[in-house]
Amino acid sequence: MIRLDDLALFVRSAALGAFSAAAREADLLPGQASAAIQRLERELGVRLFARSTRSLRLTAEGERYLPHAQAALDHLHAGRGQLQDEARELSGVLQLAMPSDLGRQVLLPWLAEFRLAHPRLRLRLSFSDRVSDVFREPVDAAVRYSPPADASFVALPLAPDNRRVLVAAPGYVARHGAPQTVAELAAHDCLCFALSGRVHDRWTFFEGAQRQVATVRGPIQCDDGEAVHRLALAGEGLAYKSWLDVAHDVRDGRLVPLLTQCLGEPAPLHVVCPHRGQYAAAVQRLHQALRPRFEALSALRPAPGAAQG
Numbered sequence: 001m002i003r004l005d006d007l008a009l010f011v012r013s014a015a016l017g018a019f020s021a022a023a024r025e026a027d028l029l030p031g032q033a034s035a036a037i038q039r040l041e042r043e044l045g046v047r048l049f050a051r052s053t054r055s056l057r058l059t060a061e062g063e064r065y066l067p068h069a070q071a072a073l074d075h076l077h078a079g080r081g082q083l084q085d086e087a088r089e090l091s092g093v094l095q096l097a098m099p100s101d102l103g104r105q106v107l108l109p110w111l112a113e114f115r116l117a118h119p120r121l122r123l124r125l126s127f128s129d130r131v132s133d134v135f136r137e138p139v140d141a142a143v144r145y146s147p148p149a150d151a152s153f154v155a156l157p158l159a160p161d162n163r164r165v166l167v168a169a170p171g172y173v174a175r176h177g178a179p180q181t182v183a184e185l186a187a188h189d190c191l192c193f194a195l196s197g198r199v200h201d202r203w204t205f206f207e208g209a210q211r212q213v214a215t216v217r218g219p220i221q222c223d224d225g226e227a228v229h230r231l232a233l234a235g236e237g238l239a240y241k242s243w244l245d246v247a248h249d250v251r252d253g254r255l256v257p258l259l260t261q262c263l264g265e266p267a268p269l270h271v272v273c274p275h276r277g278q279y280a281a282a283v284q285r286l287h288q289a290l291r292p293r294f295e296a297l298s299a300l301r302p303a304p305g306a307a308q309g
Contacts, residue, residue: 002043004076006036007069010048013037014058014066091120094282097142101225101245102269103127106297107143107290114289121282129195129225141283143290145242145267154273156287159294164264165243165301166203167255171235178258179238182212189237190216194223203240205262207304212262216240242267243301244294251300260302269294 005026012022013033023033041048048062058066098107104127115123126139143158168178172189179185182205192201199221205212218237222228229246232239233254239246243264249255271287 002040003036004073006040008073009033009036010040011066011069011073013049013056014062017056019056089120090118090282090285092282093122093124094141094280094286095124095126095139096286097126097128097139097144099143099145099225100127100129101229102143102242104226105229105248106244110290110293114286117289118282118285129223140273140280141286142272143269144272145269155270156272156283156291157268157270158287158291159244159269159298162242162244162267162269162294162298163301164203164240164267165246165250166205166238166240166258166264167232167246167250168238168258169233169235169254170256172232172237173256173258175235178256180259182207182214182259182262185214185216185238188216188218189220190218191228191231191237191239192216192218192221193225193228194221200240204265205259206264207262240264242269244269244297247297247300250302257302261304263304 009019009022009026009028012025013019016022016025019033019037020030023030026033028036037048044061044065046061046065047059048065050057050059096111103125111123111125115121145162166179166185176188179188182203185203190201190203192199194200201216201221203214203216205214216238220231220236222231225241225245228239229241231237232241232246233249238258239255244267246255250257271283271290273283
């Protein structure tokens with residue numbers, strides 16, 4: 001079995017060009033370092049170094065093995081750091097931005113539990129649907145649908161399979177009936193969401209391999225996701241919402257899923273950090289706490305073809 005200390009001595013000997021220098025770093029005698037390399041060579045069945053009285057150089061096999069040894073040590077070092085972060089009590093301030101509806105309806109109680117589990121941590125919460133403004137503010141992370149493609153951002157998945165669903169209050173369905181096809185949406189009052197001057201009035205659905213788009217309209221539009229949600233609960237019209245936003249209302253009968261023979265648009269949810277320097281222990285621990293909750297919520301989404309109200 002390969003010893004980690006032997007692996008570390010191999011990497012340092014290759015970097016320093018001498019067993020004696022690697023031995024001094026590890027507070028060993030030169031002979032002990034040489035013996036460690038010989039053990040490693042026996043385990044691998046190859047010679048890693050070509051030795052002479054004047055020089056020490058890697059063999060071809062040693063050169064091929066070196067990056068694997070370095071990667072193994074790096075992974076182990078990262079794992080130790082993560083364990084140390086997890087063992088350390090969280091403290092300081094975590095500034096978190098999130099969508100208005102998801103934040104108030106779903107995340108708030110979960111975040112309250114998270115803070116109780118880490119009493120030295122203070123939360124600063126921002127509720128906004130305006131994604132373009134989020135990273136101008138001093139936030140550590142944001143919970144967002146469909147994160148930016150910029151490679152400098154770190155996106156940790158929370159609900160990668162989440163989708164939008166069409167819902168309405170039972171009272172609305174009783175008065176106006178339930179649409180049976182995507183085309184019938186044109187005859188219904190639809191609650192449109194406006195963001196940054198753009199009205200989202202083209203709703204996309206997928207029935208099998210077929211993509212269908214409906215241009216919708218209604219008597220009310222607004223620029224706040226939570227307001228759309230409340231209007232739907234009040235029976236003012238149909239809403240096309242993230243399943244995560246409305247899952248509890250569907251479960252408790254306050255909203256009815258419609259057009260369940262179709263799949264709605266993908267709406268994957270992530271924790272997004274502005275850059276890798278802000279991927280702090282508190283963000284990692286928050287992600288670990290939230291992901292199983294969102295996965296459980298995602299699992300409640302009706303499968304295509306389920307009966308609708």
